Amino acid sequence: xxxxxxxxxxxxxxxxxxxxxxxxxxxxxxxxxxxxxxxxxxxxxxxxxxxxxxxxxxxxxxxxxxxxxxxxxxxxxxxxxxxxxxxxxxxxxxxxxxxxxxxxxxxxxxxxxxxxxxxxxxxxxxxxxxxxxxxxxxxxxxxxxxxxxxxxxxxxxxxxxxxxxxxxxxxxxxxxxxxxxxxxxxxxxxxxxxxxxxxxxxxxxxxxxxxxxxxxxxxxxxxxxxxxxxxxxxxxxxxxxxxxxxxxxxxxxxxxxxxxxxxxxxxxxxxxxxxxxxxxxxxxxxxxxxxxxxxxxxxxxxxxxxxxxxxxxxxxxxxxxxxxxxxxxxxxxxxxxxxxxxxxxxxxxxxxxxxxxxxxxxxxxxxxxxxxxxxxxxxxxxxxxxxxxxxxxxxxxxxxxxxxxxxxxxxxxx
Amino acid sequence: xxxxxxxxxxxxxxxxxxxxxxxxxxxxxxxxxxxxxxxxxxxxxxxxxxxxxxxxxxxxxxxxxxxxxxxxxxxxxxxxxxxxxxxxxxxxxxxxxxxxxxxxxxxxxxxxxxxxxxxxxxxxxxxxxxxxxxxxxxxxxxxxxxxxxxxxxxxxxxxxxxxxxxxxxxxxxxxxxxxxxxxxxxxxxxxxxxxxxxxxxxxxxxxxxxxxxxxxxxxxxxxxxxxxxxxxxxxxxxxxxxxxxxxxxxxxxxxxxxxxxxxxxxxxxxxxxxxxxxxxxxxxxxxxxxxxx
Numbered sequence: 001x002x003x004x005x006x007x008x009x010x011x012x013x014x015x016x017x018x019x020x021x022x023x024x025x026x027x028x029x030x031x032x033x034x035x036x037x038x039x040x041x042x043x044x045x046x047x048x049x050x051x052x053x054x055x056x057x058x059x060x061x062x063x064x065x066x067x068x069x070x071x072x073x074x075x076x077x078x079x080x081x082x083x084x085x086x087x088x089x090x091x092x093x094x095x096x097x098x099x100x101x102x103x104x105x106x107x108x109x110x111x112x113x114x115x116x117x118x119x120x121x122x123x124x125x126x127x128x129x130x131x132x133x134x135x136x137x138x139x140x141x142x143x144x145x146x147x148x149x150x151x152x153x154x155x156x157x158x159x160x161x162x163x164x165x166x167x168x169x170x171x172x173x174x175x176x177x178x179x180x181x182x183x184x185x186x187x188x189x190x191x192x193x194x195x196x197x198x199x200x201x202x203x204x205x206x207x208x209x210x211x212x213x214x215x216x217x218x219x220x221x222x223x224x225x226x227x228x229x230x231x232x233x234x235x236x237x238x239x240x241x242x243x244x245x246x247x248x249x250x251x252x253x254x255x256x257x258x259x260x261x262x263x264x265x266x267x268x269x270x271x272x273x274x275x276x277x278x279x280x281x282x283x284x285x286x287x288x289x290x291x292x293x294x295x296x297x298x299x300x301x302x303x304x305x306x307x308x309x310x311x312x313x314x315x316x317x318x319x320x321x322x323x324x325x326x327x328x329x330x331x332x333x334x335x336x337x338x339x340x341x342x343x344x345x346x347x348x349x350x351x352x353x354x355x356x357x358x359x360x361x362x363x364x365x366x367x368x369x370x371x372x373x374x375x376x377x378x379x380x381x382x383x384x385x386x387x388x389x390x391x392x393x394x395x396x397x398x399x400x401x402x403x404x405x406x407x408x409x410x411x412x413x414x
Numbered sequence: 415x416x417x418x419x420x421x422x423x424x425x426x427x428x429x430x431x432x433x434x435x436x437x438x439x440x441x442x443x444x445x446x447x448x449x450x451x452x453x454x455x456x457x458x459x460x461x462x463x464x465x466x467x468x469x470x471x472x473x474x475x476x477x478x479x480x481x482x483x484x485x486x487x488x489x490x491x492x493x494x495x496x497x498x499x500x501x502x503x504x505x506x507x508x509x510x511x512x513x514x515x516x517x518x519x520x521x522x523x524x525x526x527x528x529x530x531x532x533x534x535x536x537x538x539x540x541x542x543x544x545x546x547x548x549x550x551x552x553x554x555x556x557x558x559x560x561x562x563x564x565x566x567x568x569x570x571x572x573x574x575x576x577x578x579x580x581x582x583x584x585x586x587x588x589x590x591x592x593x594x595x596x597x598x599x600x601x602x603x604x605x606x607x608x609x610x611x612x613x614x615x616x617x618x619x620x621x622x623x624x625x626x627x628x629x630x631x632x633x634x635x636x637x638x639x640x641x642x643x644x645x646x647x648x649x650x651x652x653x654x655x656x657x658x659x660x661x662x663x664x665x666x667x668x669x670x671x672x673x674x675x676x677x678x679x680x681x682x683x684x685x686x687x688x689x690x691x692x693x694x695x696x697x698x699x700x701x702x703x704x705x706x707x
Contacts, residue, residue, distance in 0.1 A: 084673060105673050196652055248543040250566035250655040260544060378672045385477070388656035392568055403476070 040068040041094035041315045041322060044083070046305075047073050049097060052335050060325050067318045087111040092310035094319040100304045101200075103136045103144050104220055104372035113309040113316055114141030115323065123327050127342045129302060131369035135220060136306060144306035145327045150338035151300035152208065153362045154292065155275055156268035157261065159285040160188060169268070169289035173209075173235065176292045180244040183267035189246035192266045193236050195391070197253030199384035200377075204370070205270055206232045206387055208300050211368060212293040221373035224408050229401045231294070237390025238397060249391065261286075273338050276355045288358040290366060300362050301370035304341055339363055379411050454686065460679040468676030472684065475665075477657045485641070485661040488576055492640040493633055495580035500587020500632065505617075507588065508595050519592075526585035534649035537578045541565055541650075565651055568658035575659055578646050583639060587632050594628035595621065627703045634696040641689055662688075 045053045050073050057069045072093060074082055080102060086092045087106055098106075106112050119125050119142060125133050129149045136144035156169050164183050170176040180190025194201040207215070207222060209232035214225045239245035246252075246266065258275045260266040262284045270291060279286035291298040307326060309319045325331060329345035339360065340346055351360065386404050389395035395403070461468055472478065503522060507515055525533060540547050541564040549561040564574040598621065606616050622629075644663040647653060653660035653668070660668075666681040 080671065088675075195654060199652070246544075247563060247566060250563070251538075251542055251544070251651075265544070374673060378674055381668050381672070382476070385654075385656045388654055392656055394568070394656065 039066055039315060039318050040070055041313075041318045042070040042072055043095040043097070043322065044072045044074050044079070044093045045097050046079060047075050048337060049335055056326065056331055056334065060322060063325070064318075064321060067321065069322060087310055087312075090312045092312045094309065094313040094315045095322055096308045096310065097147075097305055098144075098308050100132070100135060100144065100146055100306050101370055101372050101377075103306065103308065105374045105377065106308070107136070107138060107143050108374060111311055112143040113311045113313065113319075114143060115145060115309060115320065116142045118145060118320060118324050118327065123324065123342075127329075127344050129304075129339075129341050129343065129363065130367075132302065132304060132341050135369045135372050144308050145323050146304050146306040146341035147326065147332045148306075148336045148338055149302055149304035149341040149363065150272060151302050151359065151362050151367045152205070152270045152272055152291065153300065153359045154268060154289045155261065155271045155279070156287055156289065157264060157266075157285050158287045160264060160267040164267075169287070170292045171290070171296060172292050173231070173294050173298075177235075177239075177244070180239065180268070184244045187265050189260075189266050190244040191239065191269050192246045192252055192257045192260060193240065193249045193269075193387075193391075194252055194254045194257055195240075195249050195384070195388055196251055196256065199381050201254055202236070202387060203380045203383050204301060204303070206236055206383060207371070208270070208291065208298060209235050211301070212291075212298040217368060217371050219373070220371050220376075221412050222371050222376055222408075223412075224405065226401060226405060229404050230397055233387060233390050233397045233400050233404075237387045237400065240391030241393050245391075250388065273356055273359045276359075280353075280355060286355065288355050290358055290362050293366075297362075297366045300367050302363060302367045303370045304338075306341070373412070375411050379407055382407050457679050457682045457686070460675065461683045464676045468678075468680030469683070471677055472680040477660070480657060481660050481662060481665050484572055484657075484659065487572055488579070488643075488647075488659075488661050489637055489640040491573060491576040492579040492583065492643070493636045495576065496583040496587045496636050497629065497633060499580060499584040500591050503584065503588035504591035504595055505621075507592055522588055523585045525581050526583070530582065530645035531649055533582055534578060534646045537581070537646075538565070538650045541574055566655060568655055571651055571655065571659045575647050575650050578650065579640060579643060582646065583636055587636065590628055590632045591625060594625035598624045627699065630699045631696070631703075634692055634699065638689060638692050638696070641685065641692070 043053070043057070050071065053071060057071060061067065061069060074097075079098060083096055083098050083102070083106075086096075087109070088111075103112070119133070123145070128146060132146040132149055133142060136142055136146065154169055160183055161167075161169070161179070164179075164185075166179050166182060170179045176191075182190070184190040193205065210222070210224055210228035211217070213228040213231050215228040216223045236245070240247060240249050246260070248260075252260070254271065254275075257266060257269050258271065258278060261269060261271075261275070262279060262282055264285075276286055276288055291300050293299065307323045309316060309323060313319050326335065327342075329340070329342050332340040332342050333345040333348040333350075336345070339351055339356075340348075346360070383404055386395065386400040390397055390400045475481075506512060507519060507522075512518065539545060541549075543549065543561050543563050543566060546561070546564070548564070549558070552558045553561065563570065565571055602620050602624075603616060606620055611619065642663060643661070644667065647659055647661065647664055648667065651659045653664040662681060662685045666678060666685065669677040669681055
């Protein structure tokens with residue numbers, strides 16, 4: 001069969017394209033194979049750590065010339081989904097920086113390598129923040145190395161407090177409510193709650209209040225009480241309903257609240273040390289204090305990030321070597337923007353500023369590791385919606401409390 | 415046209431390729447089928463494999479029926495709004511008095527072209543109770559006494575986000591209806607005018623019947639888009655407050671975020687079933703159209 005010139009050209013171009021694609025695939029496979037032989041490991045690192053991580057990797061590679069580290073940037077919004085899909089599929093990196101709150105989910109699925117042997121005299125367990133290693137351990141092993149640990153504390157605007165005739169930050173819930181009501185005038189709201197965005201931002205605060213009021217955490221799972229749930233619902237949902245927390249809370253995430261605070265439109269809120277740093281950088285009036293509780297300092301949940309090595313990683317030894325390197329106090333301090341998980345790393349001057357001291361005290365003396373039971377995670381959206389329903393006035397505190405308690409019984413067990 | 419198809423050159427060409435069309439299409443068809451079929455089958459298998467517990471839990475979710483109702487309202491408002499604006503926009507673009515038609519046509523396309531996240535973020539800020547420019551305008555004009563809680567009021571929020579979906583998808587409707595209008599022979603308008611038909615009568619008896627098929631396709635396409643829409647609601651409200659703007663894709667993502675694979679698969683299967691219904695109607699409409707032509 002004769003082929004016309006134009007058809008021949010098309011066939012030729014098609015063949016070139018096919019060969020190019022096939023060649024690329026073969027090349028990549030070969031590269032991966034070569035990389036595997038060369039002990040190249042990949043580390044998924046969040047974007048906020050990327051620059052410092054690059055410097056640390058350079059140092060690690062110079063100390064370990066037989067290991068190459070490939071950095072892959074993740075983001076706070078996407079890391080959970082990305083890691084979950086990678087671990088489920090078995091197509092994994094060798095080291096992952098991931099939220100400690102999600103580690104148990106992966107542990108329960110048997111997707112993580114045991115890192116117990118990394119905890120030795122150079123990295124003793126008792127040098128870590130209380131409970132931070134326990135929450136990534138079970139009877140069989142320890143599956144992460146926490147490197148960053150933090151809690152919320154009270155952030156307030158001293159100028160607005162002074163204008164309202166309030167002498168200092170609230171230390172109890174009653175003072176918190178009274179002060180917020182006094183501070184709510186005109187464009188200024190006493191406080192605000194992050195109901196938009198990640199639902200766990202709101203339930204974190206809800207559970208902080210509940211833990212200060214009789215709720216406990218057992219085996220990584222919250223045990224709520226009627227009283228603690230009612231009081232927490234009143235402090236958050238009731239505050240929005242009654243107007244001493246801004247109604248626009250329904251549109252605000254953590255960043256939105258911080259923006260309003262920087263503009264002097266929110267007088268105080270429960271936030272992280274990042275928010276204080278931002279306010280200081282911008283020259284905004286800011287001070288911090290311990291979180292108020294029912295009768296004194298409240299309880300805040302310690303949340304953090306750590307290093308994981310997937311069980312499916314093909315470079316376990318090299319990956320563990322990198323994690324061990326990153327777990328040294330000086331490297332932990334270098335890579336930590338909040339507080340390091342190791343106590344000995346906290347001596348770095350950057351953790352000792354006046355605005356950070358209440359956060360450090362909250363962390364050291366009035367904090368608990370956050371629950372990491374996946375069953376609680378599965379309840380978060382429900383609890384979040386119940387708090388919002390109270391804020392909207394579509395549920396009473398009692399109705400929302402009963403709904404949450406019933407859901408807790410069903411999901412978490414008695 | 416039939417004669418054109420019968421020319422010797424075309425016949426010769428057909429002869430050369432006559433045995434090959436299926437073979438030529440096979441790689442692309444196989445790839446597409448694989449990429450579509452594998453996820454669908456694995457999702458269905460996952461739903462069945464857990465004994466249907468995911469589906470049972472889905473129907474037991476306290477706000478499940480609210481989510482379904484939200485999905486219906488969202489779809490109807492989004493589709494109706496986009497079709498109405500599409501009709502109006504296309505008729506305006508066809509008006510002889512309109513100058514710079516190309517410019518207007520390009521401007522109308524902007525909402526459809528810009529990334530969804532960007533559009534949704536702009537609208538989120540525009541509708542904000544704290545900073546929103548829309549509230550500021552309405553306050554300045556004395557239309558409202560205090561800021562409207564567009565995204566905080568559970569009675570308003572679903573319609574507010576549906577307006578944004580209309581804003582994004584209406585250009586598609588304008589484009590499709592414009593193309594259909596251009597296909598109406600001018601003789602029909604002239605004949606109607608000679609018979610003394612008024613503009614509304616021309617619209618009702620000439621224009622609407624002529625573009626009925628296109629309208630059907632536009633409605634179905636918009637409905638499928640609305641049913642699968644995620645970005646606008648997620649960026650603007652995350653499904654809140656208290657689930658009042660949660661539709662099926664948002665529920666699916668929430669289940670996925672919780673790592674609840676069986677519930678995720680169950681929501682996906684439900685959504686698939688609804689979309690299949692629309693797809694069947696779509697295919698039927700397309701087949702009818704081909705037969706008519």
